[in-house]
Amino acid sequence: MSTNKEMKTATASTLNQHVHPFDQLTGDEIIQTAAIVRQAKPEVDLVFNTITLKEPNKQVMLSYLGWDTSKPRITKVEREALVVILEKVTMKCYEAIVSLTHNTLKSWTYMPDVQPMLTMDDMFEVEELVLKDEKVIQECRELGITDMSCVFNDPWAIARHVSHPGREKRLMQALMYMRTCEEDNQYAHPLDFVPIIDLGLKKVIAIERIKPRDSKYSRPTIPLQQHNFLPEFVGEENYRKDVKPIIIQQPQGVSFTVKGNEIDWQKWNLRISMNYREGLVLHNISYQDGPEKRPLFYRISLSEMVVPYADTNTPHHRKHAFDVGEYGLGLCTNSLQLGCDCLGSIYYFDAVFNDHNGQPVEIPSAVCMHEEDYGILMKHTDYRNGRAHTIRSRRLVISQIVTVANYDYGLYYYFYQDGTFEYEVKATGELNTHVLAEDESAAGMGTIVAPQINAQYHQHFFTMRIDPMIDGQNNSVQQVDTYTLPYPTGHPKNPFGNGFTSDYTILKDTKEGQQNACYETQRFWKIVNTDRIHPYSKTPVGWKISSGHTAPFFAKDDSLVAERAGFAKKTLWVTPYDENQMFAGGFYCNQSGGDDTVEVWANREVQDIQQKDIVLWYTFGITHLPRVEDFPIMPVEYCGFTIKPCNFFIANPALDVPPTNKKINHSVLAHENSSKGEGPKSCCSTKL
Structure with a gap:
């Protein structure tokens, strides 16, 4: 019987057992954390950048795990969340510690001169606003692109911009591309300009053109030749015909256990x-x-x-x-x-x-x-x-x-x-x-x-x-x-x-x-x-x-x-x-x-x-x-x-790994009937 199938999926929020101190926050705990912060800070227009587990103190966990036996073993660990928050428009950053055990906001700290990481929400927002910007649309027109649905961008972190050296503004840069049709490979059609985006203002604040080096042209034309790899472009008729299936089976199940x-x-x-x-x-x-x-x-x-x-x-x-x-x-x-x-x-x-x-x-x-x-x-x-x-x-x-x-x-x-x-x-x-x-x-x-x-x-x-x-x-x-x-x-x-x-x-x-x-x-x-x-x-x-x-x-x-x-x-x-x-x-x-x-x-x-x-x-x-x-x-x-x-073990720790044989792993001779030329049953003959 083939066991090439999906086994039970472990989801923290659905496990009917005690949550371990190292386990990530469940969906319910994320909702609980956000509610605690909102209730404690109603005056702040919140953007939840990240809500994550605040891992317990290491000394506490060494006792909880049983490695530190110098004192009575700790059996209960407070469950805490670390929250990084941005205030809309101002992009001021705050850190909060929330006790999920006690359902309270333990700390609220303003973090000056920092910018937290960029999230998928940030990416989607930037992708959309760039394509609606008039300056970007004009750049595309000059390149001969009139249909903005063909234009795409990869939002990147700004690193550190010479014109905006500090971190008071939350900035991104967008690397620009186009597609000649749906599902086309955009990296075959890169554009020659980079918009700079202020996420607080939600607008493009600058456009930087990439000037050609040692060229008679002031601006490149955009290459339109397609270079694709998806099946609909390659074509089934062009795929190799000599690839035979390899099937991986574990008929007796897996050797690991999960709790x-x-x-x-x-x-x-x-x-x-x-x-x-x-x-x-x-x-x-x-x-x-x-x-x-x-x-x-x-x-x-x-x-x-x-x-x-x-x-x-x-x-x-x-x-x-x-x-x-x-x-x-x-x-x-x-x-x-x-x-x-x-x-x-x-x-x-x-x-x-x-x-x-x-x-x-x-x-x-x-x-x-x-x-x-x-x-x-x-x-x-x-x-x-x-x-x-x-x-x-x-x-x-x-x-x-x-x-x-x-x-x-x-x-x-x-x-x-x-x-x-x-x-x-x-x-x-x-x-x-x-x-x-x-x-x-x-x-x-x-x-x-x-x-x-x-x-x-x-x-x-x-x-x-x-x-x-x-x-x-x-x-x-x-x-x-x-x-x-x-x-x-x-x-x-x-x-x-x-x-x-x-x-x-x-x-x-x-x-x-x-x-x-x-x-x-x-x-x-x-x-x-x-x-x-x-x-x-x-x-x-x-x-x-x-x-x-x-x-x-x-x-x-x-x-x-x-x-x-x-x-x-x-x-x-x-x-x-x-x-x-x-x-x-x-x-x-x-x-x-x-x-x-x-x-x-x-x-x-x-x-x-x-x-x-x-x-x-x-x-x-x-x-x-x-x-x-x-x-x-x-x-x-x-x-x-x-x-x-x-020099950790007393000898090779794998000496007790049992030998295998073709009866177990079902190996056969290629292009031969499996009943022929079998040879020894075991890779490792024993005298037991």
Whole structure:
């Protein structure tokens, strides 16, 4: 029987069980929160920017979760909401803390000189008002466009505008495109001007034209050739005819269990939650090591990301998207489709956020969980007797997919049977494009992917916030470098010249905690607990973190993007835990000046990070020099990082994973009758 079907969907508001302190707010709680604020502040014309869970204090939760046994265990935790509010017209920002437990407004704080993130309501409003603006209509007429229903725009954060340097105005910029027909790919027809929008005034306050470089033309013509990828344009007759179905089945069901938002799989235990900003968050990750349940990570999330573009022409220098802090991965989450975004036996979790009126907005199937075969876990063949021992690997996949204007990102958390944890980004979607004049070049900062269509060079940086508790709350970070022995060939300590060794350095403070990847020494880092020594290696138990996707930050240190995205300058930052330091680009990232980032926190004062409650900020990413093959839609580009046990267990923790065989996995010989040529029943013959 095929189990390629949708399983029960978990929705927080419909679960008939106690709400866990880490669970996101339910739809009813969002309504309750908005009602409390309205009742307490009737004089304010409210716009609810965000209503989200205020996560409980960490020390309280360590007791609640059972990790802190130094005092009586806390069994009840107050349920609170954090609310970010804008006042209509003035765009003044306020923060409120609401107690849902006691049904009261606990605090109300005016936040001067900040702009909260941009919501989907903001995007839709900007898209509509831009198309009605007379200045925009006139620009389109000059380009030969008279039907405004063919015109589209991507509302972007403004970054920091030289004519409006402060944050007293809530601004956006609109990147303009057109379509030649319904469902046409708008990125094949970019326009050459950028409207600037004041959201408080709800109007376009300026138009910026993008002037051609080294061209005889003062303005480009708009390319009208179609470059499409949707089925109705490709045509069924043009699809490959040799693609045969692959069917993934689990006839005995899945190997994981779910209780609310708590997940058990193999020896892993964790909780997940969703919030408007980071999207998918992992909490309280532990591993069952024999009779001992060992704590590993208190919280892991994608804290911030930035996509800086290389083109120096104004206004392209403002194109550096902070997709977490400016738009919110949660708010940009897709509702996933069974059999398309996830294959196999699927378990979905829903998400719920709020609109500007304080009403809940539900995203069904926002998070997908399933199992995957992942090839060989381990294998050895004894050449003496021909006995082969093969164990296949399986991984648990927990994922979400977000769409931020042109780009789509698949965000995947993987758990493996040998204790490995991995995070992977699958970047796809469409390139951000810019129109060129007929005689204009990309000036060495982009690729012409079709006539007059320039895809500019850019980078993608992702900064994870990793809050560890490796066998306890206090941890340290070791830097591990491997290098050639300094002695020449023939030296008594290196007689044949083949020697190399490794150096383990504990990072002592926040100054030393700022490090970059190093190819020459194959550098990686270990999160260790120096209070617990491995009996064999005589080294602290730990988990190593590494990535094959680290890139230097190419923008100048004093550039606009570098000032705002200091987190991307280093591969690793280590800071003491501070509950107010959750986002590498600052809480109010939109239109920020870079004065509240992990770079600022780490350099404000030198702080001890040895055997403390610490946080790692780990950055990975890619430099994207677009290819013609990335257009009109980009095949997935992969990047990510891995954390795995390093002298933590007493031996390979996957020794007890049972062998598989063709009878279980139903493997057959291609183009052969399945009853022929069967060979051994098992990949791993036993003598039991």
